[in-house]
Amino acid sequence: MSWSARLSELGIPLPDVAAPVAAYIPAIRSGAHVFTSGQLPFVDGSLAASGKVGAEVSPEEAKQYARIAALNALAAVNGLVGIDAVVRVVKVTGFVASAEGFTGQPAVINGASELLGEVFGEAGTHARSAVGVAELPLGAPVEVELVVEVSTTVG
Template structure:
């Protein structure tokens, strides 16, 4: 089953790739690796999950924010490669805007990891980090960076 078929099967649709919010490009390829710039929970140019997880948002909302970030990353990867069937996720960096004392960062970033594994199968299994930060661009609750391999 192709990645496009898997997305349809899961009732998921890739949003248009978000435009950079600053002076950078959305992705850079070096050899077989593609480095995707930080992806926020954006849809149609608007942050969908803003605030601090553990204060303004619960873990479940953070999980959904991470899923949307992952969909945006896949959208960027598709725009860069033309075809997600040749893409494998190597590493995921997850940043959670979190309240002091919050410790469920991994549970939040599981939203992205679970989505990538569901969509890409074994090619979606990756190395990862999940850290808490005081704030993120545009007030987003979650930001993801992705390193993928093509081929």
């Protein structure tokens, strides 16, 4: 089964590629890998939420925003090489705008990791960093970036 068919089976539409908010591109290919820029939880062109996790945003909400950000990262991959070119997810880096004393970053970024597991199965198993930060662009609660291996026969 193709990854696009798997997404369809799960009822998960890929969003449009989020427009960059500064001087960068959403994704770039180098050899057999695609690196995405950090993706925020944009839904239909608007930031889904703002604030720090553990204060204005609950960890449970932030986990859903991490899922959205990961979906936006997949859209960036799809826009560059097509989602079906993905061989495996290599690395996820998640940033969590954290209120003082909040230490649940790994559970928040599980939202991204769990989505990738749903879509890619074993090929979605990845290395990961979950980092707490003071601020993120536009006041976003989370940001996610991906590194995926892609087929060398594509583009």
